[in-house]
Structures are given as C-alpha cells and as structure tokens.
Amino acid sequence: MDVQAIRQQFPILQQEVNGHPLVYLDSSATSQKPQSVIDAVENYYRHDNSNVHRGVHTLGTRATEKYEGAREKVRRFINAASTQEVIFTRGTTTAINTVASSYGREKLASGDEIVITPMEHHSNIIPWQQAAKATGATLKYMPLQPDGTIRLEDAEETITERTKIVAITHVSNVLGTINPVKEIAAIAHKNDAVVLVDGAQGAPHLKLDMADLDCDFYAFSGHKMGAPTGIGVLYGKKQLLENMEPFEFGGEMIDFVNLYDSTWKELPWKFEGGTPIIAGAIGLGAAIDFLNEVGMDAITEHEVKLAEYAMEQLRKIDGITIYGPEKRAALVTFNLDDVHPHDTATALDAEGIAVRAGHHCAQPLMRWLDVTATARASFYLYNTEEDVDRLVEGLLKTKEYFGDVF
C-alpha cells in the first residue's frame, strides 16, 4: 500500500495549519474525503441531479441508476444477501434509532431486557434508554475487563432468555477495543435475542461480511469512511425488516395512499421516507470504490501497524496514560499528567496537529475510566509513521510548555 500516493488523493491534507503541514488525527470523528468522492458528488450535481424513482425523464433515470447502483456497492462491501437489506439513512444515529423505534418499541415489553455495554457511544445508549422507558423493559450493561475488553463468559452471563435485544459497538471509539461481535451474536441467538452492531468505527476500517458476522442489524456512517456527511446505512436481515413498521412516513415510502390509511413500498424503500440522500449515497458508492481499490485488508494491516507504532512511541512519554487494550483499532486515547486534554489539543493545534479532546460522546465510559475527558489521536489509511512522530514531538513540547508555566 503506497500511503504517499493515497495522500495525494486527499486535497485537504495538502495544506498548512498554523504554519505547519497539517497532521490530521481525528478520523474517528470524521474522515477526510478523496478527490474521487468530491468529483462523484460534483458530477452528480453538474450532470445528473434529479429526483429518483419518479421522473420518467432521462435525468431521473440516471439519478435512480446511480442511487440504486450505490446501494449495490454497499451490498457487496458488507456482503449482504440482497439490496433489500441495505437501507440508506442519515447516519449511524438514525440507523440505530430506526431499530430502537421500529423494532425495539414494537417488540419489547415489561420484563424484557436490552443488553448494551459501558463502552457504547451515546448514539447506542440513548435510543435504548428511551425504548426501555417507553416499554418498561430493563436496560442491562455487560461488564468490562480492566483493559476495556469484553469476556465472552460475561456476555454469556449477562445475556439471558429475558434478553430481546443486544446492542454493541464493533469498535470502541475511545478504547479502540475490537469486540467479538460474531461470538456475541451467537450467544444472543442462542437466547432468541437479536443483535445490533454499531459499526460506525468498524465499517471504515475492517472488512465486513454480514453473512459471516450473522448480526441482525449493522449500522454505519459514510462520513467516517471517505463519504460525505449525512449518509449512512442500516443493514438488517430481510425477515426482520419486513416485519417492522417504517420509521418515517411520507413520500417515497408508500405503495398506495387512501384517505384514512396507506400501504408501504417494499424493502428497502419503506424505510426511506422523503426524497432520499441521493448525492450522499453516490458519494458513499465512490468512497467504497476508493476503499476497495486500496483493499480493506491492506487498510486494516496498515492501521494495525500504525496503532502499534503509536502505542510504542507514545508510551515513551513520561507522564502519559493510555486507555484501552493492547490489541486495538487505529486510535489511541490518552492523557498527559497535569495537562487538561483541551489544553493538550489547543497546544497540538498550534503545531498543525488535529486531535480530539473531550468525552467523545461516551460519558458513561468516561466515568468508567474515572476521567472527565481525554485526548484521542485516530488514524486512517492516509496517516503515516511521520504523523505519529509529529504527534509525539508535539506532546513533548506541550509537556514542556505547561511544565514551564506551572
């Protein structure tokens, strides 16, 4: 994998920030976009823009072909059985809310349990809190090991015959933990529960195979994998989706509208009320083409090496605390002694280095870690060991700076 050639395809990376070449280490928040994605969106608006599934005219046909073509690209990317199982949403959050509402609120009753983990992003906590409140179901948390991993014994223990839904992140956006979602899905199925996997941090980095994972729902966002913001995917098993009510009602999702009731289109369109996110879906298709050209296995391999290198280098810094397990996805969350992460992030920014600081939309996990905030450096296929070196240099300067003023 030629990282320098890849970097050339990301125009945003070719700039200086505060007088230094930009080092972008915040891809877990949102990734940068390759030229091919920018071009695909631009070309669509320049040449093909039209509404889908209705116009008889040429542009309408082209837009529909591109939109549905993107769906097929997603299907192949995640190895779903059919495009009927691929629903375009606004992002991971909407995808999870769709399931929490159309499946959760319909199927849950008092006495039922929803099992999640303390490492979930808020978007995989709050929809379940609300579904539990609305139905009288109980929300249960799987325990974590001190290093932020899940033991299958604990999953076996927490998931019982009362469990109806298990919702778990594929990859933690804070700890970098890669969860054994396939094994957890098997445990859930043994108890007749369904599994939703939050793939926001999984889909951009790992080769996905729905047939192999055997999860019931998988949610992810385009913008973390090179696509524009505002497009995401809900994968769901066909027989589950068929038995769910639509999440949003309106145009585009109906079959026949009477004065007092209506019928829905077939899958996947019954879940795509309103004019869909056409340009976003086309952008996502282009991002998938881009990732496939590099190869998902090559991307994972590159990122694993980079994460290992980052851990090795960061650990040499005196007074650094690194959170999460040894074996991890491409991100490192840390704190420097006596320097608040916001101050760390501001200091690094002065050096042209972009990291995230805060609670990372995971307040329960912050409490589990017993911190109020952390700094996080996250990597993608365009990051290099030099980026890690710049980060380490920046952190050493930060320590020195705040050491001096204190």
Next chain:
Amino acid sequence: MSFNNLDTLYRQVIMDHYKNPRNKGEIDGDVLTVDMNNPTCGDRIKLQMQVEDGTVKDAKFEGEGCSISMSSASMMTQAIKGKNVDEALEMSEVFSRMMLGEEVDTDMELGDIESLQGVSKFPARIKCATLAWKAMEKGVKEE
C-alpha cells in the same frame, strides 16, 4: 503560529489562577447553588453565591475542567464578590463581548479578567471561558 503564540492564550496570570484557584470550595448554609456543565466537552462547575440585599457577599466554586474554564471561574468569583447583582451582570456582558473580540469600553475595573482577552483568538475555547459566567447569570436570574 507556533508555541510562542500560545502565550496569547495561556497568560501567566491565567496559569496562576488555574494552579492556585481563588474561592475554591463550598459555602456553608443555605446559599444559591448552580450546577452547570459544558455538554460538548464535559467541563463542569458548581457555583455557590451568597447574595444579601442585592449584593454578592461571597462566591465559591468547585469543578473540573481545563485551565481556561477553571481559571475563568476563579477570576469570576473574585470579580463579583462585593458587587451588586446588576454590576455582576454588566460585567458578564462585558466579558461576553470581550470573548467575541469586541473592543470593550467600560469604566469597570476588570482586573485579572482582562487576561482572558486572548481566548477570543481561539474560538473553540470561548465556551470554556464563559462557563462560570453563564452559571453566575443563571444563579442571579433565578434569585
């Protein structure tokens, strides 16, 4: 920009307030208490004020956050002590304008607060600096 420019943000007096916060702690008895957090970053403050006859007799805070939010809380409590509520609110208004980078023309004695002027050059940090002031406003308006 280099690390030297960080000095426009992290002035010595700010770091002194961060390291040696004034009025940190709790006030005993029945006083105005406001809890506020910055949901985007997790900073939080518990501000207590003893207001008698429209005057802030005492103000103390507890909290967790970055150097900017905590030093600002320290300076704010220092600034409003002994002021009447209207003066405190006026000062908050002046501070907000200062954060927007506006020229502030006031007869008010700003003292250490002025050292936070540099925050206006770091838009991502303005909310850190205004947290304590927002808590104060909420408290006296509820009074």
